[in-house]
Amino acid sequence: MLGCKNKNRGHKVRPLKIVDIREAADAFRDLLEIRSPYLDIVKIYDFVLPQIDVTVDVCTEEELGENHGMTYPDTGVIKIREDVYRRAGEGKGRDRFTLSHEIGHLILHTGIALARGPDPSDHKPYEDSEWQANTFAAEFLMPVEHVCATRSIAEVAKRFGVSCDAARTRLEKLKQQGVLK
Numbered sequence: 206m207l208g209c210k211n212k213n214r215g216h217k218v219r220p221l222k223i224v225d226i227r228e229a230a231d232a233f234r235d236l237l238e239i240r241s242p243y244l245d246i247v248k249i250y251d252f253v254l255p256q257i258d259v260t261v262d263v264c265t266e267e268e269l270g271e272n273h274g275m276t277y278p279d280t281g282v283i284k285i286r287e288d289v290y291r292r293a294g295e296g297k298g299r300d301r302f303t304l305s306h307e308i309g310h311l312i313l314h315t316g317i318a319l320a321r322g323p324d325p326s327d328h329k330p331y332e333d334s335e336w337q338a339n340t341f342a343a344e345f346l347m348p349v350e351h352v353c354a355t356r357s358i359a360e361v362a363k364r365f366g367v368s369c370d371a372a373r374t375r376l377e378k379l380k381q382q383g384v385l386k
């Protein structure tokens with residue numbers, strides 16, 4: 206089980222490179238035959254995930270507490286806090302990112318053995334479950350092929366329905382990786 210708060214560190218998991226996560230996100234887009242830059246993430250939750258035997262459980266704040274979402278990759282269950290789900294439906298970037306993040310856990314973290322009592326200082330970002338799910342969320346919501354056609358943070362935020370922070374981070378990282386000039 207992977208509970209997702211607003212924190213940077215999760216469990217220690219099998220290391221993954223950015224390119225591997227990008228490939229997984231692109232493959233999932235292909236599988237769903239999504240060609241548009243903008244991803245209707247709530248539609249995926251409502252109609253697509255149930256078709257591939259994923260159970261989406263929208264929970265009260267009482268049930269999930271400070272977790273925005275919680276994913277059980279091995280049983281194919283995603284729990285989302287109802288306020289997060291509602292705001293995602295209204296197009297709020299931060300909450301759309303959370304929904305995409307949970308799909309990242311589902312796809313990347315099936316069958317993994319989670320390290321017990323993780324000490325946040327003892328593993329690298331690329332072997333951290335939260336870093337990996339965040340990386341997936343960015344790749345899934347903002348595919349490289351479409352980001353390449355955009356120029357500014359504001360344009361990325363608008364085109365992909367993400368927060369300005371997420372758009373800025375995406376552009377910075379792609380420049381660091383030499384994908385964008």
Ligand SMILES: [Zn+2]
Nearest residue numbers: 208209335338
């Ligand atoms: Zn998470």
